[in-house]
Amino acid sequence: MTNSIRILIFLTALLPFQAKAQQPCDLVLSGTIASKQGEPLPGAAVFISGLEKGVATDADGHYHMAGLCAGKYTVTIKFLGYRDQQQSLNLKASQVLQIEMEEEDEVLEEVVIEDKFKTENETQSISVLSGKTLDEAKGRSFGEVLREMPGVNSIQTGPTIFKPVIHGVHSQRILILNNGIRHEGQQWGAEHAPEIDPFIASNIVVIKDAGAIKYGTDALGGVILVNPAPLPVDATLGGEWNMIANSNGRSGTASGMLQGGSKKWEGFGWRVQGTGKKGGDFHAPDYVLSNTGFNELNYSAAAGYHKKKNGIEAFYSHFKSNLGILRGSVVESVQDLENALEREPPQNTQDFTYQINNPRQEVSHDLFKLNGEHVEGKNTYRFQYGLQINKRKEFDVRRGNLNDIPSINLKLYTHTLDLEWLRVGTRTERSVGLNGMLQDNNNIYGTQRIPFIPNFTSTSAGAFIVEKFHAGAWTIDAGWRYDFKHYDVSGYDYKNAPYHSQLNFHSMTGTLGVNRRIGKYMQFVTSVGSAWRPPHVAELYSFGRHQSAGAVEYGLLLGGNEGVLDINKTDYKNENALKWVATWHYDRDKISVEASGYYNYIFNYIYLRPSGITQTFTGPTPYFNYRQTDASFLGADLSAFYWLYRSLKLTARASLLRATDEVNHDYLVFIPSNRYEVGLRYEKAQYKSWKNFYADLRLKYVAKQNRAPQYMSVEQIQALEDAGQPIPNFDFMPAPDGYFLCGFSTGISHAFGSSRMDLKVGVDNMLNTSYREYTNRMKYYADDLGRNFTVGVKYIF
Numbered sequence: 001m002t003n004s005i006r007i008l009i010f011l012t013a014l015l016p017f018q019a020k021a022q023q024p025c026d027l028v029l030s031g032t033i034a035s036k037q038g039e040p041l042p043g044a045a046v047f048i049s050g051l052e053k054g055v056a057t058d059a060d061g062h063y064h065m066a067g068l069c070a071g072k073y074t075v076t077i078k079f080l081g082y083r084d085q086q087q088s089l090n091l092k093a094s095q096v097l098q099i100e101m102e103e104e105d106e107v108l109e110e111v112v113i114e115d116k117f118k119t120e121n122e123t124q125s126i127s128v129l130s131g132k133t134l135d136e137a138k139g140r141s142f143g144e145v146l147r148e149m150p151g152v153n154s155i156q157t158g159p160t161i162f163k164p165v166i167h168g169v170h171s172q173r174i175l176i177l178n179n180g181i182r183h184e185g186q187q188w189g190a191e192h193a194p195e196i197d198p199f200i201a202s203n204i205v206v207i208k209d210a211g212a213i214k215y216g217t218d219a220l221g222g223v224i225l226v227n228p229a230p231l232p233v234d235a236t237l238g239g240e241w242n243m244i245a246n247s248n249g250r251s252g253t254a255s256g257m258l259q260g261g262s263k264k265w266e267g268f269g270w271r272v273q274g275t276g277k278k279g280g281d282f283h284a285p286d287y288v289l290s291n292t293g294f295n296e297l298n299y300s301a302a303a304g305y306h307k308k309k310n311g312i313e314a315f316y317s318h319f320k321s322n323l324g325i326l327r328g329s330v331v332e333s334v335q336d337l338e339n340a341l342e343r344e345p346p347q348n349t350q351d352f353t354y355q356i357n358n359p360r361q362e363v364s365h366d367l368f369k370l371n372g373e374h375v376e377g378k379n380t381y382r383f384q385y386g387l388q389i390n391k392r393k394e395f396d397v398r399r400g401n402l403n404d405i406p407s408i409n410l411k412l413y414t415h416t417l418d419l420e421w422l423r424v425g426t427r428t429e430r431s432v433g434l435n436g437m438l439q440d441n442n443n444i445y446g447t448q449r450i451p452f453i454p455n456f457t458s459t460s461a462g463a464f465i466v467e468k469f470h471a472g473a474w475t476i477d478a479g480w481r482y483d484f485k486h487y488d489v490s491g492y493d494y495k496n497a498p499y500h501s502q503l504n505f506h507s508m509t510g511t512l513g514v515n516r517r518i519g520k521y522m523q524f525v526t527s528v529g530s531a532w533r534p535p536h537v538a539e540l541y542s543f544g545r546h547q548s549a550g551a552v553e554y555g556l557l558l559g560g561n562e563g564v565l566d567i568n569k570t571d572y573k574n575e576n577a578l579k580w581v582a583t584w585h586y587d588r589d590k591i592s593v594e595a596s597g598y599y600n601y602i603f604n605y606i607y608l609r610p611s612g613i614t615q616t617f618t619g620p621t622p623y624f625n626y627r628q629t630d631a632s633f634l635g636a637d638l639s640a641f642y643w644l645y646r647s648l649k650l651t652a653r654a655s656l657l658r659a660t661d662e663v664n665h666d667y668l669v670f671i672p673s674n675r676y677e678v679g680l681r682y683e684k685a686q687y688k689s690w691k692n693f694y695a696d697l698r699l700k701y702v703a704k705q706n707r708a709p710q711y712m713s714v715e716q717i718q719a720l721e722d723a724g725q726p727i728p729n730f731d732f733m734p735a736p737d738g739y740f741l742c743g744f745s746t747g748i749s750h751a752f753g754s755s756r757m758d759l760k761v762g763v764d765n766m767l768n769t770s771y772r773e774y775t776n777r778m779k780y781y782a783d784d785l786g787r788n789f790t791v792g793v794k795y796i797f
Contacts, residue, residue, distance in 0.1 A: 130203035139244035169221035195365035202229035231269035248788035251279025287345035454491020505534035605631035739771035
């Protein structure tokens with residue numbers, strides 16, 4: 001499989017050198033597509049009739065068409081929910097054309113913009129999830145929705161907790177921006193899912209290289225942008241209502257949205273939205289997964305006032321969930337773990353119920369945002385302030401009255417401030433900005449345990465500049481960024497003695513990207529960039545038993561009996577990454593192919609390494625220490641579709657990845673294995689009074705992870721411990737076998753005057769296959785989910 005990846009990357013890299021000489025026509029058409037109130041519209045289709053030439057706007061609504069000849073053209077712009085725009089143009093020289101889109105008064109048919117219109121001027125590796133594809137995925141958790149995108153996977157903790165993985169890395173190495181605000185929670189835990197409601201998004205953008213330096217530190221794997229729809233400005237009232245039911249877990253989801261404008265105050269718009277979810281115990285093909293129910297309640301409100309050159313918006317959202325964790329995963333000793341690995345069904349398996357008992361997580365997240373912008377000619381000035389309050393309680397199975405007391409109780413306040421100046425010219429674009437963040441993280445008194453992570457405050461500041469240059473069929477961009485971070489930490493060590501530390505980190509990063517259009521149908525994009533992140537406080541000072549990990553963990557600076565170490569007297573350093581990505585697009589009539597290869601080398605990669613067995617009040621328990629090494633991630637993503645007939649499309653996707661501990665010449669744990677997917681989709685735009693019919697059949701194969709740490713039994717671990725020998729990197733069970741899954745979905749729409757109703761029905765794991773996913777932390781105790789039927793109704797008015 002290694003040769004497959006290298007060959008794909010090698011062929012991808014050769015493609016641009018096979019291009020023909022550049023055509024003499026070198027005029028450029030560029031600009032920004034935005035709503036009437038000035039909100040950029042990412043993913044809008046811009047094309048010139050008769051030239052078979054089109055692009056899609058990037059994450060900031062910008063577009064760029066190069067290689068045009070002088071002449072008269074008709075430019076057409078399409079974006080779902082907005083009136084199509086057409087503009088005649090007599091192009092004599094390179095020109096900047098800014099377009100404002102007006103919202104459609106009536107409910108439109110679904111506008112399906114295939115990947116045929118690529119972001120021709122974008123030098124980053126970007127995927128966009130929107131429109132029909134996003135609608136079909138809603139009703140799942142945020143991490144599950146992201147798995148619809150190439151190169152994106154997830155780490156699971158049972159059927160309800162999904163954490164996104166981009167090109168093999170996750171948690172602190174992925175940056176998420178929710179409505180433009182850097183999402184900050186307790187994301188250091190692999191079993192801590194992002195507190196984001198997918199129903200809030202009109203599109204989700206994933207930037208999969210290290211070039212997104214304008215967004216800040218920690219983006220070693222990539223950046224996820226969750227973008228709501230622009231607020232309305234016309235005096236209209238509209239909205240939508242979603243109802244989704246699932247057989248597995250007997251769960252239901254209801255989500256509603258209402259929005260409108262004002263006749264009195266032109267340019268004023270508002271929106272309110274809410275989602276409720278409830279589910280009981282999920283089930284594997286052969287048994288119930290006890291204590292995996294969930295409750296979730298989310299709501300948001302937004303209001304804004306926009307004129308042609310100025311705009312201001314306020315936004316508030318609340319997310320709250322109560323998630324059960326598989327009861328059979330509770331182990332109090334290594335022997336319990338070994339017994340659990342061999343037991344099926346899991347211990348403490350009961351009949352189905354909606355009741356949620358310990359172990360469980362209770363999480364809430366509040367976000368307030370205020371942002372504005374001013375446009376002056378080619379210049380745009382933006383400011384943004386954000387306040388987030390994250391509360392996390394984790395309840396273990398404890399004795400007596402302690403069972404009602406959380407073992408971890410954290411409250412995190414985060415303030416962010418972002419300033420940006422953007423200048424868009426005919427051939428150049430410049431973005432300059434400043435970012436600041438202040439955090440205060442506190443343990444709430446009363447857990448009856450030494451805090452797992454200490455209290456801390458964190459102050460961060462950063463500055464960036466990004467330049468983009470267009471020349472004919474070439475687009476080149478370069479960026480630079482500097483960041484500083486300060487920690488002030490107060491906690492207790494293993495003797496319950498207090499300690500106080502102050503730490504400073506800083507670094508510079510840069511990026512360079514190139515986009516080359518090759519004729520009408522091909523495009524080559526490549527970029528190389530550096531990224532960094534300081535160690536998180538949890539990686540430095542964590543101490544004690546961690547819920548759902550079933551183990552004791554020690555941070556880099558808390559080495560058991562050694563007490564608290566001085567970081568200045570250790571070799572611990574920032575994580576620094578150097579990532580290269582190359583992507584080749586081919587789009588022509590019936591066929592579209594995208595092949596991408598990447599290599600990410602992370603210096604001083606921080607990970608949990610097993611160190612032995614320690615005695616606790618519950619018995620012998622494995623313990624882990626955070627360590628640093630150098631790690632490499634080599635992979636490739638492929639996606640393609642081919643129209644067999646006018647309404648029948650064949651799709652294919654593949655993701656290949658291999659990760660290596662370069663210092664210890666070993667493997668890394670929880671790395672997604674190679675996966676392949678083929679699908680057959682039938683679409684019909686209209687059948688009598690019904691519209692947008694589709695039927696989609698998918699077959700997915702996930703290979704066994706053959707590059708996993710070695711398996712060691714309890715006896716082997718204890719023998720090494722007793723002999724005083726070092727314990728190598730290991731896992732408690734061999735990697736599960738590969739598996740096939742089959743799924744089917746179908747849907748159709750019907751218009752009722754100015755309203756529309758969408759119906760969908762689907763089934764996942766259609767053959768009720770028993771399997772275990774390697775990246776699911778519950779794989780030690782139970783099979784993954786069995787067959788699930790889904791029924792959904794969406795009503796737009």
